[in-house]
Amino acid sequence: MNSRKLFAGLTSAAMLLSLAGCSSSNGGGSNGGSDSKSESKPLIVGTTQELAGVFSPIFYQSAYDGWVVDMIYEPLLRYTKDSELKPYLAEEMPEISEDGKTITFKIKEGIKFSDGSDLDANDVKFTFTLIADPSYDGRFTGNADFIEGYKEYHDGDATEFSGIEVVDDHTVTFHLMDTQYDSVSTLGGMGIISDTQYEYKKGDLGDYKSKNDQPMGSGPYVLNSYDKAAGASLVKNENYTGEGDYKISQVVVKTIAEATELTSLQNGDINYFPESIEADIVGPASLDENLAFDHYFRAAEGYFGYNCAAGVTKDAAVRQALSYATNRQEFIDAYFKYPEASDELKEIPLGYKPTIYWNPVSANLGSIVTGEEKLDGLAVYDFDVEKAKKVLEDAGWKDTDGDGIREKDGEKLTVKFLLSEGNSVLEMLIPIIEKSWKEIGVDLKQNTVDFNTLMDTVTPGSGDSDWNVFFMATSYTGVENADSNYNLMSGDPNNYSGLQDKKLDDELKAGRGTVDEAKSVENYKKAMITENDLIPYLPIYGNELFNVYAKNVKLTDTGPVRSWAQALDTAVVE
Numbered sequence: 001m002n003s004r005k006l007f008a009g010l011t012s013a014a015m016l017l018s019l020a021g022c023s024s025s026n027g028g029g030s031n032g033g034s035d036s037k038s039e040s041k042p043l044i045v046g047t048t049q050e051l052a053g054v055f056s057p058i059f060y061q062s063a064y065d066g067w068v069v070d071m072i073y074e075p076l077l078r079y080t081k082d083s084e085l086k087p088y089l090a091e092e093m094p095e096i097s098e099d100g101k102t103i104t105f106k107i108k109e110g111i112k113f114s115d116g117s118d119l120d121a122n123d124v125k126f127t128f129t130l131i132a133d134p135s136y137d138g139r140f141t142g143n144a145d146f147i148e149g150y151k152e153y154h155d156g157d158a159t160e161f162s163g164i165e166v167v168d169d170h171t172v173t174f175h176l177m178d179t180q181y182d183s184v185s186t187l188g189g190m191g192i193i194s195d196t197q198y199e200y201k202k203g204d205l206g207d208y209k210s211k212n213d214q215p216m217g218s219g220p221y222v223l224n225s226y227d228k229a230a231g232a233s234l235v236k237n238e239n240y241t242g243e244g245d246y247k248i249s250q251v252v253v254k255t256i257a258e259a260t261e262l263t264s265l266q267n268g269d270i271n272y273f274p275e276s277i278e279a280d281i282v283g284p285a286s287l288d289e290n291l292a293f294d295h296y297f298r299a300a301e302g303y304f305g306y307n308c309a310a311g312v313t314k315d316a317a318v319r320q321a322l323s324y325a326t327n328r329q330e331f332i333d334a335y336f337k338y339p340e341a342s343d344e345l346k347e348i349p350l351g352y353k354p355t356i357y358w359n360p361v362s363a364n365l366g367s368i369v370t371g372e373e374k375l376d377g378l379a380v381y382d383f384d385v386e387k388a389k390k391v392l393e394d395a396g397w398k399d400t401d402g403d404g405i406r407e408k409d410g411e412k413l414t415v416k417f418l419l420s421e422g423n424s425v426l427e428m429l430i431p432i433i434e435k436s437w438k439e440i441g442v443d444l445k446q447n448t449v450d451f452n453t454l455m456d457t458v459t460p461g462s463g464d465s466d467w468n469v470f471f472m473a474t475s476y477t478g479v480e481n482a483d484s485n486y487n488l489m490s491g492d493p494n495n496y497s498g499l500q501d502k503k504l505d506d507e508l509k510a511g512r513g514t515v516d517e518a519k520s521v522e523n524y525k526k527a528m529i530t531e532n533d534l535i536p537y538l539p540i541y542g543n544e545l546f547n548v549y550a551k552n553v554k555l556t557d558t559g560p561v562r563s564w565a566q567a568l569d570t571a572v573v574e
Contacts, residue, residue: 041573042250043553045564046270048258048422052452053226055215056208057191058131059138061455063275063475067253068232070565072114073191073217074242076105076124077184078566081559083361083479085185089119089192089218089242091170093184100179100515103187107170113194114222114237121172125164126195128187129153132161135205137461139493142486143186148175159202181512181520182482189478191217220246220568231255244569251568258422261548265291271550271573274564275475278424279350282546283341290551293345298545299361299560300475301354301369302425304538305458309498310465312413316534317395322415322469323381323538324388325436328353331429332541350544355380356528357487357537361560363479364521368528370542375525379532388440399441406441414443418458418467420451426471429540458496470496471540477561481524482512488531497536504530 047064054060057073078088087093091106111119130136131144132153144150148163165173174187197216198207213226220242221234231254236246256264261281264270266288276282277298285291304326306313313319336351352370354360355378360369367373392398397406397413406413415437419426430446437444447467449457454472457464476483485508486492490500507527511520547564549555555571558564564571 040247040249040571041552042252043248043272043555043568043571043573044252044254044270046254046256046261046264046273047231048256048261049451050228050255051226051232051253053213053228055223055226055232056212057193057217058127058136058140059209059212061139061459062451064253067563067565068223068234069191069215070219070563071221071234071251071568072215072219072223073193074111074219075189075191076107077188079478079559079561081557081562081567083559083561085188085478088188090188094188096184100183101176102173103176103183104167104171104173105188107172109170110241111218112239112241113197113218114216114239115194115197116239117194117196119192119194119218120169121166122169123192123195124172125161125166126200127190127193128164129161130193130200130205130208133205134203137493139486140190141493142489143190146176146178146180146183148177150177153202178513179515180482181514181517182478182480185478185480186482193217218242220244221251224250229255246569247572248568258424265548265550268550271553272555272564273548276546276548277336277351277543279336279338279341282548283338283345285548286342286345287340291548292551292553293546293548294556294558295348295544295546296559297361298475298543299359299477299479300473300542300545301357301360301539302471302473302541303357304540305470305472305496306536306538307465307468307498308500308534308536311468312411312415313468315395315397315408317391318397318413318415319535319538320379320381321388321391321397321440322437322442323535324384324391325433325440325442326381326538326540327383327432327436328381328540329383331432335425335428335541336543348544351541352543354539354542356532357474357539358528358531359476359479359481359483360542361476361479362481364517365481365524365528366479368525369539375528377529379529379535381532381535381538383436385436385439388436392440397441404438404441405443412443413441414445416445416447416466416468418454418470419446419448420454420471421448423471425540429471460491460493460495460498472496477563479561481520484508484524484527484531485512488527488536495536499534499536501530501534504534 049064051064054065055068057069060069074089076090077085095104128144132150149161152158153161163175220240222237224233224235226232234251236249261273306319332351354369355371358369360366368375397408399406486494511524514520552574557567557570
């Protein structure tokens with residue numbers, strides 16, 4: 001399942017604008033609405049990152065837009081608080097053929113989109129047809145390219161996606177070209193799009209791209225308003241026919257200025273600040289009698305992404321040396337240190353140093369990521385300046401003119417770091433690497449941009465290769481090892497590093513291309529070793545994740561792969 005969601009970490013300040021007073025005619029349906037006496041106050045969710053307004057399950061990039069997507073669109077399957085995959089729009093878990101190449105879903109009857117139209121098997125097929133369209137340029141290609149008929153539809157003259165069979169109005173069967181270990185979660189995890197919202201013609205996704213800020217799903221909420229600087233307001237879907245007693249009539253995702261998170265909670269500008277990693281927010285909040293928090297192990301990593309396709313970091317030796325010369329433990333010890341905290345909070349460990357860029361909540365390899373399990377042959381980049389120097393020397397990077405900067409074949413070892421603005425992680429991390437990278441002979445250049453510009457720049461196909469390193473955080477919404485197939489496979493739109501390596505490709509394909517768990521794990525372990533030798537990404541930290549909120553907010557059915565936006569059926573603001 002392509003379940004990566006991308007975070008800036010902590011990003012730019014933005015204009016404050018209250019959306020809590022917005023109203024809508026929506027909210028009075030039989031299931032979507034409820035008696036006003038039982039409805040709760042609005043949930044006002046704070047974020048320091050501007051929403052990009054890409055509220056489409058097939059086009060969104062950032063986790064922030066993903067919150068809105070999760071409230072509006074629904075998948076066939078969804079993870080629980082305890083990371084178990086369960087039926088959602090599906091009546092039950094799918095029927096799978098013995099060879100794993102035929103997967104049949106039964107869809108619940110009576111589900112409606114927010115315009116009142118029925119959701120059926122044709123909409124499921126249509127959603128994947130959009131991803132298979134020749135003009136599709138989003139990041140979910142890997143969610144459809146293993147289905148029979150994909151190449152014929154995407155690259156040929158086929159008029160329909162033949163590998164998806166609509167058996168009847170509420171039954172859809174996927175016929176796969178090859179066995180895939182994560183096929184059920186991949187197919188089941190896509191938000192379903194209506195086949196009638198816009199007119200569709202093969203080769204033209206114009207409306208579906210240009211009108212991403214006009215979403216229409218079957219979920220419990222609909223978009224009421226959106227402003228890039230201020231955020232988004234959602235109200236209850238009056239035509240909602242799904243399960244769950246949604247008491248919160250309005251959800252506001254509000255952009256607040258960086259460094260105002262705690263005061264915004266304390267003065268009531270927001271009442272929920274989700275997915276925080278900052279000790280200087282969580283610590284003081286734990287001492288405030290009007291605030292509360294919950295926490296869980298974070299299915300995410302903060303990491304450096306190296307440009308493997310252009311510039312000095314195209315050389316694997318440079319990537320290895322930069323990794324050895326990055327004192328990750330020094331950063332973790334400093335960043336994840338409480339300035340002040342309650343006794344309860346002090347008992348909760350905050351951050352750790354991952355061994356590899358991989359899903360830390362993977363069902364069978366996560367313990368390698370966290371370092372609880374050792375993998376023989378895996379290169380681990382503990383801080384070692386002398387080793388970094390030797391790697392560069394051996395690769396031919398030498399300071400021949402005595403200016404302190406190494407060069408090779410006439411090219412200076414200048415490393416261009418693309419930073420996202422207002423990011424507290426980088427504010428602490430950059431001074432740490434400035435010293436050690438200079439010591440090994442690197443000329444570090446910095447360019448600061450907003451997070452959405454960073455995303456646009458590093459996305460494959462952007463045409464901008466004038467960068468060597470970026471920092472970002474990836475949050476996983478599933479427990480599959482196959483996420484790494486998207487992050488690392490040559491040519492994949494999610495492979496921001498641009499790495500191309502046939503050996504690694506073959507190992508990743510072997511890991512995904514079986515239903516035998518032992519064989520899958522064996523091949524993925526080989527891929528982990530190969531990946532870390534090539535080091536396209538350096539994991540900087542993993543951590544515990546905290547939701548901080550006013551005490552009148554009851555929203556705790558969250559977990560490593562279940563965000564607050566997916567847990568609103570049990571939430572209330574008293």
